[in-house]
Amino acid sequence: MISIIVPLYNEENNVQALHKKLKMELEQLSQPYEILFVDDGSTDQTFEKTKNLRPLKTIRLKKNFGQTSAMDSGFAAATGDIIVTMDGDLQNDPADIQSLIQKLNEGYDVVSGWRVDRHDSWGRRILSRCANWLTWKVTGLYLHDHACAIKAYKRDIFKGVHLYGEMHVFLPAYLYGRGAKIAEIPVKHHERPSGLSKHSFLKAVLDLSDLLTVRFLSRHMNRPLLFFGGGSIAMGGLGILSAIVATLLKVLKVRNYGQTPLPILTVFFLIIGFLLFMMGFLAELILRVYFESQNKTPYLVDQVIENK
Numbered sequence: 001m002i003s004i005i006v007p008l009y010n011e012e013n014n015v016q017a018l019h020k021k022l023k024m025e026l027e028q029l030s031q032p033y034e035i036l037f038v039d040d041g042s043t044d045q046t047f048e049k050t051k052n053l054r055p056l057k058t059i060r061l062k063k064n065f066g067q068t069s070a071m072d073s074g075f076a077a078a079t080g081d082i083i084v085t086m087d088g089d090l091q092n093d094p095a096d097i098q099s100l101i102q103k104l105n106e107g108y109d110v111v112s113g114w115r116v117d118r119h120d121s122w123g124r125r126i127l128s129r130c131a132n133w134l135t136w137k138v139t140g141l142y143l144h145d146h147a148c149a150i151k152a153y154k155r156d157i158f159k160g161v162h163l164y165g166e167m168h169v170f171l172p173a174y175l176y177g178r179g180a181k182i183a184e185i186p187v188k189h190h191e192r193p194s195g196l197s198k199h200s201f202l203k204a205v206l207d208l209s210d211l212l213t214v215r216f217l218s219r220h221m222n223r224p225l226l227f228f229g230g231g232s233i234a235m236g237g238l239g240i241l242s243a244i245v246a247t248l249l250k251v252l253k254v255r256n257y258g259q260t261p262l263p264i265l266t267v268f269f270l271i272i273g274f275l276l277f278m279m280g281f282l283a284e285l286i287l288r289v290y291f292e293s294q295n296k297t298p299y300l301v302d303q304v305i306e307n308k
Contacts (some may be wrong), residue, residue, distance in 0.1 A: 002026065002033040002101065003080030003155075007070035012045040014193065017052045018090055025094040029101070036077055037088070040070040054307040061301060072163040073301060080155065085168075087149040091119070094190040101154035109157045109180035110172050113148040113187035119279040120189075141171035143184050146170065150187055181245065228280025232273045239269030 004022060008015060019035065019080045036057045039047045041064035050058045059073055071085060081100060086092040096113060103111045118125055128147055136142045149170050156179050167174060175181050246262035249255040257263050 001080035002031055003078035003083045004035045005074035005085045006088045007038045008046050009039055009040045010042045011088045012049055014090050015046055016051050020273045021094045034076050038070040038074045040064050057306040059088050059244045061201040061305045068095045068163045068168040071168045083153045089192050091190050091192055094152040096187040101186050103183050104152045108183040109154050111152045111183045112172050113150040114145045114184050115148050115189035118189050141173045141176040142192045151224045177213045224280055224283035232276040235273030242266040
């Protein structure tokens with residue numbers, strides 16, 4: 001079973017054409033499939049225009065929670081062993097789904113699209129290049145196009161995974177940190193036929209915090225005390241070093257304790273080191289509670305309509 005997940009926000013002019021193209025391409029694959037449209041609190045007629053489309057499962061969120069929450073609700077509702085995600089603005093080409101699945105069947109867990117010939121503004125392309133480079137340096141995963149929406153995943157790789165913030169952009173990098181095998185193939189990219197882009201420079205800046213979150217979750221999620229403990233040891237070492245230097249200056253009668261800022265720095269570094277250690281300890285306790293508690297999501301589903 002192949003599950004196609006498409007987050008939608010104010011795409012009333014594109015949703016019917018997208019469904020038609022998806023249905024045409026998927027019927028050529030000779031495999032069972034399902035199409036899931038997630039209406040992320042659209043304020044136009046997007047949801048109404050999905051009601052008569054078949055086959056289609058439509059998930060409507062209570063309000064605009066963001067693309068990551070929309071995708072997470074789609075992952076939760078999908079039943080296929082292969083999951084394909086794409087944007088709802090007709091810039092991704094459904095014809096690329098077959099190539100993504102073929103590459104996935106070569107033994108990869110995630111196959112990401114690479115928009116070689118992008119139909120975006122030069123400013124957005126430059127911003128994307130910078131973001132790709134930064135994501136590579138932070139996470140260790142090199143992709144030409146991390147932000148490309150069309151991707152294919154094996155369902156098994158999502159076990160225990162929930163998405164928050166804007167993590168959908170860095171999902172391959174996060175899964176890579178969990179041991180997933182990642183591949184990238186060129187895909188088509190079309191100009192947006194109608195509607196407005198939901199991306200902006202401010203959104204790209206805010207994504208940086210999620211990139212750091214992905215770095216922490218993929219590298220230090222299991223033992224956060226090791227992450228904070230390293231900073232604690234470093235601060236403690238600086239505090240001890242400051243104390244030693246201050247003492248030597250006193251013994252050598254170069255400077256008294258009150259004549260240098262070293263005693264203040266000693267206390268400062270030791271306090272910061274202690275706080276970092278306690279943060280790591282509390283993070284360990286919170287992590288235990290998280291793993292042992294019931295899974296919850298940061299969004300509410302309003303309606304689920306399935307047309308067969």
